[in-house]
Amino acid sequence: MRELFQFDCAALDFGIYRIMNYKRDAIEQFITTDLPKAIAGELEQGALAEQAQAAQALESTQVGLHTAEVRSAQSPRPIPPESLVWVDWxxxxxxxxxxxxxxxxxxxxxxxxxxxxxxxxxxCTVVAEESVLRPQSFADRARLQEAVTHLLCRYVDKFHQTRREQWDEQTMVYRPLDKDDSNLGFRPQGVCEAKAGYVVRVPRSEQQxxxxxxxxxxxxxxxYEQENVSLPRIYFDRHLYQPLLVEMPEIAQIVPPGLRPSEAQFLRDLRDYWNVEKDKSLIGKEVFLLRNLSRGYGIGFFEERGFYPDFILWVVDxxxxxxxxxxxxxxxHAKxxxxxxxxxxxERLSALAAEIGKRSGRYDASLDAFIISATxxxxxxxxYDDGTWGRTKFAQKHILFPERGQAYDYIQILLGS
Structure with a gap:
């Protein structure tokens, strides 16, 4: 700052420089005392607070800097109400x-x-820089307009999809399951096979x-009928198609997705129970299972948002x-x-079953649902809830735990045998 005012140049004794030399003491006080105080105040409370925090993070640790960047650049935030006046509606x-x-x-x-x-x-929230959410220039305003347009287009997609799926639920009917059902006839995009099938994408490095x-x-x-670790899969002849591949997230991408650990455990437990009880407690009954695919293929239920249960189980008596x-x-993270x-x-499937039965002219089917907690x-x-529930109350509310013993067998509860 002293170099800027050129106090040390004695030859400069004319015009504005003569005035500055005359006011030298006042300027010195401003440079050494008043200006640092003003800067410190702004850094603590004013417009430069964010820059100060960033500098502090930079000076502390690399982790601190990384955390600050994530919070500022990645956290979804609503558009401030005062910024909406800049949007061309x-x-x-x-x-x-x-x-x-x-x-x-x-x-x-x-x-x-x-x-x-x-x-x-x-x-609604968007991931955007502060200059987009609080525009300070025409360029910022254009970026805000673009962000609002993108948000609205996403809303259109979600709104239309949800309403269409709600309508589908309201018009459901019972019909025989055939090979053309989307849960059986799935064909991943880009595959020209005439019949349904998986796509397993494996890196070239995984030659074995x-x-x-x-x-x-x-x-x-x-x-179809054997299991091994080279291509993890489960064989259960009560499932409506074979094989059922198990996910391999570290080495392969499977479409449709392979079974997650909780799904694979349930499948093995159900298979074991069926093999033991089919001629005992389940005699006279048939059990069939089908993996329910997600949006676009499977059966979903919609009130606030879409829910596609992982499996559909038929118990035919x-x-x-x-x-x-x-x-x-x-x-x-359950509520x-x-x-x-x-x-x-x-809770609502009994009434839904009656509605579907009336539309279909069939009254020989009932609907039920269970959560099997991997936690x-x-x-x-x-x-969960008030923290006092025992296994019995969880079961009454159709939440089961994958435990199998004399006193508690979740598959037995599930099948009602």
Whole structure:
């Protein structure tokens, strides 16, 4: 700063320099005392606070800097209400109409006031820099407009999909399951096979796995009816197709996805129980299982959002059949039961079964649902609801734990045998 004012140049004794030399003491005090205080105050409380925090993170540790970057660049945030005045809502409306036309959503009506109502009233967040959310220039405003357009287009997709799926649920009927059902006739995109099948993508470096798969394809009986570790899979003759591949996240990508550990455990437990009890407690009954694929293929239930249970189980007893939707998954982050839409699905299936039966002219089927918690009971019970539930109460609410013993066998409870 002293170099800027050039106090040390005695030859500069004219014009503005003469005035600065005359005020030298006042300027010295400003440079050495007043200016540092002002900067410190701004760094602590004012407009430079964010830069100061970033500098502090930079000076502390590399981890601190990384954390600061993640929070500022990756955290979804709502668009501040005061920034919405910079949005051209007419242009946003025209962009929504254009997107609707491109997607072919002929049965969707968008009103001119809809874009602003969506952003203001629906909980929406975006991942964007501060300059986008609080524009300070015309360039920032253009980026905000782009962010709003992107958000609205995503909302159109979600809204239309959810409403379509809700309508599907309201028009469900019973019909015989055949080979053309989407849960049986799945064909991954980009595959030109005439029949359904998996796609297993394996890195070239996994040469042993590639060779093992090629050998299995040449010996299809062994592929369908045997299990080994080279291509992890489960054989259960009550499942409606074979084989059932187990996920290999470290070395291969499987489409449709392979069985997760909780799903594989359930399948093995059900198979073991069936093999032991089919001529005892299950005599006279038939059991069938089908993996329920996700959105676009499987059967879903929709109130607030889509839920596709992992399996569909049929228990056929003479002229009646019980259809059970099963979802093995972890529950560490589950809500209280009253707010747990997945866990409470079973409560509304009785009424839904009656509606479907009336539409279909069939009254020989019932619907049920269970959650199979991959989170052990000892870890879950203190976290869930009021923290007092025993295994019996969980079972009454159709939440089971994958435990098999004399006093508690979740497969026995599930099958009602």
């Amino acid at each position: 007419q242009q946003a409306y025209l962009n929504m109409l254009a997107y609707k036309e491109r997607k072919g959503l002929k049965n969707l009506v968008i009103l001119p006031e809809a874009p602003r109502q969506i952003v203001e009233q629906v909980p 796995l590639v060779e093992a798969i090629q050998r299995l394809l040449q010996e299809q009986q062994r592929l 003479q002229s009646r059949q019980r259809i059970v939707f099963l979802e093995p998954h972890g529950m560490l 209280a039961y009253i707010h747990d839409e997945k866990a409470r699905l079973h 052990p009971y000892d870890e879950l019970y203190q976290r």
